[in-house]
Amino acid sequence: MKDLTFLKWSYSSSSSGGTYLKSEDGSGSKKIYYKLSDFKQGRFTGCETAIEVIVSRLGAYFGFPVLKYMGDLSDIIIDSKKYTTYVARSYNYVKSGYTAIPLITDYLTNRLSKTESTLDYCRRIGLQEYLDYVFIFDYLIMNVDRHGHNIELLYDNDNNIIPSPIFDNGRALTYEYGNNLTLIKNWDYKSDIAVNNFVGSIHLESNLNNVSRQYKLPRLNDEAYRKMFYGLSDVISKEHQQIIKAALDYRYEKLLNGGIIL
Template sequence: MAKIIQSKQDLTYLNWSHIRSSGGTAGNFLKATSSIEGRKKYYKLSNFDPVKGVVGHECVNEIIADRLLTILGIEHLEYELINADIEIEGNVFNTWLCSSEDFKKPGESKVALDDYYRTNSFPGESHYDFCVRQGWQKYIDEMILVDYLLLNRDRHGANIEILRNSRARTLRIAPLFDHGLSLMYSCRDDDEAHAFDIMKDLPCNNFIGSHSCYENLALIKNSQKLIKKKLKTSDKDVLFSGLENILSEIFIDKIWEMITERMKVYESL
């Protein structure tokens, strides 16, 4: 289960820079890296305001997504949620941020799927068909399902990465990552969360398929065989363990309702 570090950490030594974001994605998202004993670590902030500090909860969404994918048995990047002091432009802020370790193996380099597609696709080949030809159909189908369940608004071509080792002549697709701009990330308080339409098909920046996460479910072949695990009521405790003092009860209940109701739609197809 994704780990939460509740005791406050001093991460004021990190240097923050902007994340490559896609068009239509509002917000100011920062990242940082560190290397300790040869292990590279990546850090991400939720939506940041220079005056107010961190105003979003995208990093919490990463933890919820991490735990959901673990329950469903889908390969993914693992995250930690950390309570930390950070320093940006001389100002210290206390916030929750998420961290992950480098998923590249020694000798591997990464390339965004959209770039890899441009140089390796056949004329007129769809993004989905290209991935099927590469042997990545199960991965892409699982990604489409996850993005529907979470209403991930930002699965652009750089949020899917290809890892290659030229010397060893290996090629693989990176584990699923980057689910921050999902669920109810746009809601800033309980009133907005309460009013949020959990089944609404908001436009999403998808590299695969259309801008509709619901319509993209039609791409999945043999959808009933994709995942055998069914969510149980007890899984709610697993998803939100340790988040009770970070998210309000309204957010927790609404997110759980969103995931379970959207799962019912998928299972009915």
């Protein structure tokens, strides 16, 4: 159990009508960003922070450029009231000498014309492989919220561009159900739902058509899942873990059978 009662939390609206609370501590490369799951009417209703850690480990397993998230059950204070909840954290990825610009801002500022799509713009500035990773990863985890601020471009002093690590992936998998097994058991992980996507299509499966080549991804196995769920038994129940595993196995096989991966 971590004591994070010293942190001050700021509110931001969520599309679900709740709030996502965030905090930070430190400075420079040692700056740590903290985030909480959806908070409604004095209680946490989702499991975004645990999902953030799970998919971060998944991305690392596949070799995708995903931001590393860690997490702990922690004591925190919100509006003078103490809570115990799972808190996700990550380190600042913007190195000294770089400036981070949201993709939406960069695109609107530098596109050739109003008819140049975000996908064409990203390809023009050399982001095709990065987009391939995003499209494949988001399909696997069923990420519903890859909006224009959830991708950043890092510019150095010579105007060279490096895409940010893939971050803010918590609104994926079973994020909205918490540990409500009744809802989780009815979760349709085989569907192709419409999502908030700034680049490409609003459908995760359709975005696979924009992947430029095949990628070799290691097969998920028991050891990979053990590491993925390590330390989360108090947050994600065993039955919940098995359903997430079934979803990832299913979607991995779809990628394999569709020729996207080998």
